[in-house]
Amino acid sequence: xxxxxxSPPDLILQEGANSTLRCNFSDSxxxxxxxxxxxxxxxINLFYIPSGTKxxxxxxxxxxxxxxxxxxxxxxSQTTDSGVYFCAVDSGGSxxxxxxxxxxxxxxx
Amino acid sequence: GAGVSQSPRYKVAKRGQDVALRCDPISGHVSLFxxxxxxxxxxxxxxxxxxxxxxxxxxxxxxRFFAERPEGSVSTLKIQRTQQEDSAVYLCASSPSLxxxxxxxxxxGTRLTVV
Numbered sequence: 710x711x712x713x714x715x716s717p718p719d720l721i722l723q724e725g726a727n728s729t730l731r732c733n734f735s736d737s738x739x740x741x742x743x744x745x746x747x748x749x750x751x752x753i754n755l756f757y758i759p760s761g762t763k764x765x766x767x768x769x770x771x772x773x774x775x776x777x778x779x780x781x782x783x784x785x786s787q788t789t790d791s792g793v794y795f796c797a798v799d800s801g802g803s804x805x806x807x808x809x810x811x812x813x814x815x816x817x818x
Numbered sequence: 819g820a821g822v823s824q825s826p827r828y829k830v831a832k833r834g835q836d837v838a839l840r841c842d843p844i845s846g847h848v849s850l851f852x853x854x855x856x857x858x859x860x861x862x863x864x865x866x867x868x869x870x871x872x873x874x875x876x877x878x879x880x881x882r883f884f885a886e887r888p889e890g891s892v893s894t895l896k897i898q899r900t901q902q903e904d905s906a907v908y909l910c911a912s913s914p915s916l917x918x919x920x921x922x923x924x925x926x927g928t929r930l931t932v933v
Contacts, residue, residue, distance in 0.1 A: 713860075742922070750907060752861075752924035795860055804916050805851070805874060808860035 711736045711800045713809035720814045722786050730781040730812045732796030739799050741772055742806060743781050746793040755781070755794075786816045820844075822925035824910050830931045831900045839895045839928045843912030847923075850893050852885055853909040855927070861909055867893060868916065900932045 712735035722728055732741070743755040756763050756770045758779065763770055767786075772779040783790055793813050797806035823842040831837050843850050848869050853861035854877075863877040869890035878885070882900075887893040897904055907927040914921070 744924075750927050750929075752909065752911075754921055754923075757921070797860075803874075805863055805866055806922070807863065808853075810858075810860045 711738070711798060711807055713796055713798055713807055715794075715796055715809035715812050717812060718810065720812055722814065722816045724786060724788060724816055724818050726786050726816075727782070727784045728786060728814070730783070730794050730814075732779045732781070732798075732809055734777050734779075734796075734798050734800075736800050737777070738774065739801075739804065740806070741774075741779055742797045743770055743779070744795040744797060744808075745790075746795060746811070748792055752795070783814075786814075788816050788818050790814060791816050822910055822912050822923050824908075824925035824928050826928060827926065828929050828931075830933060833901060833932055834899050835932075836896065836898045837900055837930065839897075839908050839930070841893045841895070841910030841912075841925060843891065843893070843910070844914075844923055845891075847912035847914050848890075849913040849916055850887060851911045851913075851922070852893070852895050853911065854879075855907040855909055857906075864895070864908075897930075900930075902932050905930055905932045 714733045758772045760774045767784045769782045793811040795811045797808045850867040852864040855861045865885045866874040867887045882898045884896045909927045911922045911924045
């Protein structure tokens with residue numbers, strides 16, 4: 710099946726800093742999503758972004774499908790951004806998302 | 819309901835005990851997924867339903883795992899003769915349709931600890 714690699718695995722920031730999270734995938738994809746899992750375990754869908762660029766407030770994402778990667782940008786980070794960020798993709802005839810191992814983000818006040 | 823509801827929130831089982839985990843999807847959502855998330859890992863796919871039909875169960879790790887959705891709404895994931903390696907968070911997600919463009923909504927999960 711498709712392989713999904715996320716980097717960095719861990720990230721520690723001071724409040725107000727910017728960051729870039731990366732997701733590489735091994736095959737062409739039908740769909741790509743970014744999720745945030747908060748410290749209580751709730752998974753929240755941030756972006757549905759199989760290609761192109763989207764922005765939502767301080768977050769934005771870019772997927773370059775031909776080069777098999779996606780980037781999630783967090784600007785002016787806040788402590789509430791802490792948690793784990795997952796990239797999930799599906800490919801071929803399957804619409805079932807395969808998740809990466811995530812990037813664990815801690816934002817200090 | 820407003821979101822995907824999972825119960826119980828926490829479950830401690832003795833090794834060998836059977837457990838049943840419940841998922842109440844958003845009303846009207848046809849697609850329902852179960853995922854298993856071990857500590858420090860991403861969610862791993864277990865099984866998928868479209869209405870009451872179980873279309874994919876390729877992720878179920880053994881025949882001790884069984885899932886059902888008899889009326890196309892509430893789903894139950896059952897684990898028989900639990901083992902320590904079954905300890906994980908079990909996540910349920912639902913969607914109005916098959917494709918993620920419609921958006922997946924995840925529940926808060928059931929944390930299973932087998933002792």
